[in-house]
Amino acid sequence: MNTWKLKFATLAVAAAAAFGMARAENPKVIRFGYPGTGTGGRPYVGGSFVAYARAAGLLEQEFKNDGIKVDWTFFKLAGPAINEAFANKLLDVTLLGDQAAIAGRAGGLNTKIVLATGVRGVTYVVVPPDSPIQSIQDLKGKRVALFRGTAIQLAANRILEANGLSEKDIRVVNMDGLAAQAALASKDIDALFTIGSGALQNQDQGIGRIIYSGKGDDKVIGYASGLLVDGDFEKANPQIVQRIVNVLVKAAQWSSDDRNRDALLQSWAKSGTSYSAFKRDLAGQDVRAILSPVIDDYYRETWKKAVADVKRFKFIRKDVDVDQWIDSRYVDNALKAQGLENNWTRFGADGKAVRVSAVQEP
Amino acid sequence: MPWAGGFSAIDRKPLKPEVDIMTTKGILEIRNLGKAFPANGRKGSLQALDGINLSIRPGEFVSIVGGSGCGKSTLLRLISGLDDEFQGEISIGGAPVRGTSLDRGIVFQDLRLLPWLTAEANIALALENSGLSKADKRQAVAEHLKLVGLEKFAQAYPHQLSGGMSQRVAIARGLVNRPGLLLLDEPFGALDALTRSRLQAELERIWREEGITMILVTHDVEEAVFLGDRVIVMEPGPGRIRRELRIPLPRPRRRSDPRFLEIKEDILREFTGPETAEAESLEPAGRPLAEARLDWAA
Amino acid sequence: MSRSALASGSSIRFSPRPFAAGRAPAPVRILAGLVLPSALLLLWHNASTRGWAPPQILPAPAVAWSSFLDLLASGDLRTHVQASLIRVLISFALGSAAGLALGLAMGLSRRLDDLFGAVFHGINQVPTLGWLPVLIVVVGINDRLTHILIAQAVFVSVAINTQRGIRQVPERLVEVARAYRLSRTQSLRKVVLPAAVPQIFTGIRFGLANGWASLVVVELLVGSEGLGYLMSWGRQAFQLDLVLVAIVAVGIIGWILDAGLARLEGTFTAWRTGEAAA
Structure with a gap:
């Protein structure tokens, strides 16, 4: 020009x-x-x-x-x-x-x-069905997938904090939602933080059990x-x-x-x-x-x-x-x-x- | 220059007193010796030496002279025991040569000083299995550094030394075990003429003072005549002894002596005929040191 | 002129006298070494200030510098550097020790070389990160993955170069050992190993450089600490200045590690310069 x-x-x-x-x-x-x-x-x-x-x-x-x-x-x-x-x-x-x-x-x-x-977005924590993990406290030292840099990370940190933990207490595996579901199925991770219906889907597929749901948790803002x-x-x-x-x-x-x-x-x-x-x-x-x-x-x-x-x-x-x-x-x-x-x-x-x-x- | 003082004589008792190299038992006998190398890629082999018979008395200085490919260096390697595969026999004092021995020192054509060891440590390397105590080793090394006039360069690395100095370290390494027999493979080939003649004179002095049997392989006829009690002339294809001469000249010899020149020309005529006798040398000078080093570094 | 430590190290190999005589005085050399980094810095500065790239994607050098100071003051940078260094050093120690042992064995025994040599040279053709997918499946994504991957990189490189170094010891020097009837151990210590040191160090340095670079990649996947993590986090958190700080830190630390090895190699090969004689 x-x-x-x-x-x-x-x-x-x-x-x-x-x-x-x-x-x-x-x-x-x-x-x-x-x-x-x-x-x-x-x-x-x-x-x-x-x-x-x-x-x-x-x-x-x-x-x-x-x-x-x-x-x-x-x-x-x-x-x-x-x-x-x-x-x-x-x-x-x-x-x-x-x-x-x-x-x-x-x-x-x-x-x-x-x-x-x-x-008021709802966050879930999903573990494999046969996992001994029952509560947020049990996540300590475990391999936990969460998607860094997204709303999931903030939600996860709030939930951990409400239970007296922090990201440092778990072994974070940074994964996007779909990759985390695959990793849960292959048990490469011990747990995952997720938002939305994917958690329910995992439960239906028999690859996941929900140990925490944000529904009705008044201590943690959605x-x-x-x-x-x-x-x-x-x-x-x-x-x-x-x-x-x-x-x-x-x-x-x-x-x-x-x-x-x-x-x-x-x-x-x-x-x-x-x-x-x-x-x-x-x-x-x-x-x-x-x-x-x-x-x-x-x-x-x-x-x-x-x-x-x-x-x-x-x-x-x-x-x-x-x-x-x-x-x-x-x-x-x-x-x-x-x-x-x-x-x-x-x-x-x-x-x-x-x-x-x-x-x-x- | 430390060399100016010459070698100082030191008390050199034989390493193993029970071996008396002055008796006939110490004679080096070579009988019908032959050596063949496998030919490159083809069947058959390359005959490097054939029908060598030689007998060397203890305390004798024998020069072996010959052109390229006459097998003179191969012969020396067989005597040293570095190469065990040959036909015929080599024995010392009646015992066949098997492998190397500390009683046979060797000075290599290309010196082969280890570049990562100081002059002192290079000499001490030869003493690793001498059975001497630490203190005795240290003393032996110091004495031999002094013998070759390098006491000030004990801590220098080979690359810091001149060609002549390196040569002297190599000679000291060959001598430090006080061997009965010292094998020298074209030791002065890469040196300038002045240094070479100085070292020749000093080598003769060491030989006289120490009474060691020495076998010198060289392509330099003058050097052979200057140092040898006997000169063995070899010819190539396959390597054989062509002629043996006794050198009846008194020591120390003078290169300008007419009889010296006559013998020298006589030998040179064996190779070249009278008109080119001036050539003096039977093959091009040895590989320069620098080249040898690069070889190592590559 | 490349001032890469690895390159200058290998140039020594071709001459027992390093180019000491032809070398420019130190200040000139330092200035020469700064030319390329300064040009890069200028390019970076221009790219961000003239809007060649959005400032969020390529923050200006000044922004990265202040982020560096922040990270330094908060101790975060130290945490990440420390995590990466510990990972790489553990793996490096394991890999180089095993590589040295197998390389020596292969160098000294033709039979072992026949057994492993071909396999090893094959393995050596596969880039370190090429193993990542397989290892993830076998080991899973965890710290063990990091250690195995890095140790493997160092191991193969050290083993192959040690073997090569020993095989390349000139026969003429081995003969010296034979002439003086040195035992196997003696000739190994006095002749073979010193002769093989430069090649062995080539393997060690290459292995460490390769391992360090791979570490950063694995850290993108594993863990919550380390410079690789800092990079991936910087990207996830839309703080690309962190990525830049991490990149520069990876480069500088990689360079320091290599320079450290070069110095170590120097103490083994002081004879080249004759420093020990002084």
């Missing part, structure tokens, strides 16, 4: 900026990330309303008429790999768990959390996840971001409707994890609360606690300001536009309901 063309291009960009982003051209593709893959690497996942939107092709439909493609990437190596993709400008939007998101933010990634995709957008993408395409959030809020509303539960679980089962595993993962949980897209005080508080804990466990070395990071405008717009302001219960920082959902539980 010669200098004149370059200067002209620069001018054009400056002009476009001056006339406002409304005139800016839409992107040709939205690069959407997701931590983890389905069984055997298949490009479907479960456990969130985003997973449902993916399975149902809702975003694709939304942007079809604009000629915008939605390009999904499922990261086997989860959060750490997503942060690298963000840094290399290979990703626009992603779902991400708390620890990796915090690490990315602390590392200087320009991201925004625009939508809640889950709080993990959070959120929808992160790249800061530059958000600045250049605020309408696109709003439309993404709109679609996902709608998906959340459909997902939290008890009448759709069966269909929801069927859509998740495309990931290779069984319908029944998902069903039992959700059993005994406030499903509407964990499928809520609402950014409320409890959501913010959960992230603040996560930042504090991640810092305390020395997983990051710089601080992260949650209030500067979480941007609830998009989700609030969506809720208002769709008349869903009272669809989900809002919780205060203490976790107690502030404004109870207008929807009747069956």
Whole structure:
């Protein structure tokens, strides 16, 4: 490119900026990330309303008429790999768990959390069926798989700490979720920390026995996840971001409707994890609360606690300001536009309901 | 220069007093000796020595001279016992030679000092199995360093020594066991002419003072005549003795003596004919030391 | 000019007089040795400040330096270095002792050489990390895996080079031992081993260098301590500055280990320079 063309291009960009982003051209593709893959690497996942939107092709439909493609990437190596993709400008939007998101933010990634995709995340500890291990305390000195740099590590450290242990007391084997399940089957590891329905699946397959479940453990706060957008993408395409959030809020509303539960679980089962595993993962949980897209005080508080804990466990070395990071405008717009302001219960920082959902539980 | 003082005579009692090398029992007898090397890749073999008969009296200095490939070095190796495979017999005082012996010292053509040992330690190596006490060993080494005028270089490594100095260490190593027989394989081949003639004179002095039997293999006719009581002339293909001469000249010999020159030319004529007799040497000079070292280092 | 210690060590081998005479004075040599590292540092600096790579992926040298100081002050770096060193030294001790023993045996006995030689040279063709998948299956992912893998790397290299070193002792020197009727032990000690030392050290140094590099890779998989772990953790935790600190530490420590061995080799081969005579 010669200098004149370059200067002209620069001018054009400056002009476009001056006339406002409304005139800016839409992107040709939205690069959407997701931590983890389905069984055997298949490009479907479960456990969130985003997973449902993916399975149902809702975003694709939304942007079809604009000629915008939605390009999904499922990261086997989860959060750490997503942060690298963000840094290399290979990703626009992603779902991400708390620890990796915090690490990315602390590392200087320009991201925004625009939508809640889950709080009160449940962690399981799975051992081989014939293992003598009965409790968290029994993990001492054992080979335990956990996925470093992801929400699993933060959850594991919290659980260990609540039981008077730390990572140093166990022999950590760093493995991604699917590799850890294989290692459990071959008994190369004595136990694994995992989140989501995989643990139930292991139990069904007869390769695992759950010795700990985060359900009902009041001493340990559950993990959070959120929808992160790249800061530059958000600045250049605020309408696109709003439309993404709109679609996902709608998906959340459909997902939290008890009448759709069966269909929801069927859509998740495309990931290779069984319908029944998902069903039992959700059993005994406030499903509407964990499928809520609402950014409320409890959501913010959960992230603040996560930042504090991640810092305390020395997983990051710089601080992260949650209030500067979480941007609830998009989700609030969506809720208002769709008349869903009272669809989900809002919780205060203490976790107690502030404004109870207008929807009747069956 | 320490060499200027010459070798100092030291009290050299035989290592093993019961072996009297001055009696006829100490005679080195070589009878109908032959040596064949397997030929490269082909059937049959290469005859290096054939029908060698030689008898050497104790205390005699015998020079063996000959051109390339006449088997003179092979003969020396057989006498030393480093090579046991031959036809015929080699005996000393009636006992057949089997393997090496500390009573037969050897000075190799390429010196073969161990580069990781000091001059002192190289000499002491020969004494490992001498049966001497530590103190006696130390004394023997010191005496022989002095004998070759290198007492100041006891701690030097071979690469720090000049060619002549290294040669003297090798001679000291050959002598330190006080052998009855010292075998010298072209010991001065790689030295400059001046150093060579000095060392020849000193070797003769040691021989006279110590009464050791010496067999010198050389391609240098003048050296052979200068040192030998007898000169054995060998010819190649297969290696045989062509001629034996007694050197009747009194010692110390003078190279300018007309009789000396006459004998020398007589021998040279055996190889080359009269017109090229000036050549003096029967084969190109030995491999330079540097080359020999590289060989080791490779 | 490569200042790799291994390379300069092997160059000595071809000449009993090292290039002492032709060597530049020490300050010049040190400056020359700094040229390449400085150029790399400059490249690194430019790459990060001019945005050739995102700063999160390639932190600036200054950032890495401050992370280094952090890790140093917190004692974390010491913990990791210590863990790696202990692992490598245990494996190295086992591997080199066994390698020396088998190498000596193969060097001195034709029969043993016929038995093991071919197998060993075959094994030597397989890169150390090529064994990793098999070992993981057999041993599992644990510290034993590290020790076996590193010990194996050192063992094979030392055994082969010791055997080679002994076989390459010139016959003319072995004859000296025979001429003076040295016993097997005496000639081993006085003639054969000293002659084989340079080659043996080639094996030891190569083995350690190889083992050190492999260790770091195995640590990516095993354990919660060690420089390899620090690298993998740095990546997992999105702190690529830690990765860079670990890389530099691995390089420097590898270099120090090799320099230590070179110095040790120097004490065995002081005769080359005649230092012992001074």
